[in-house]
Amino acid sequence: MKVRRKALLEATQWNKLGDHPEVIQYIQDDQEETCIECGKPSADHGQLIFFEFKVCPGSWIIEAEEKQAMVFSQDAFDRMFEVVE
């Protein structure tokens, strides 16, 4: 059986600091000047406040009802969500 989630979720595309209150400056590892996932400079990244999850520029921040933010790449966002309003 396949199911589709009914809840409306708040989605914000993150590109820079200030775009979402739960994303802070990425705490950079000196070894990692560019991101292995997106190829952009590590300095252009953020991370979630509550757990250290890196946020690439262009990623989507999704807030569920319980207000825990999650991060999705553009590709994952397109596969998992549809825009309804």
Ligand SMILES: [Zn+2]
């Ligand atoms: Zn990246």
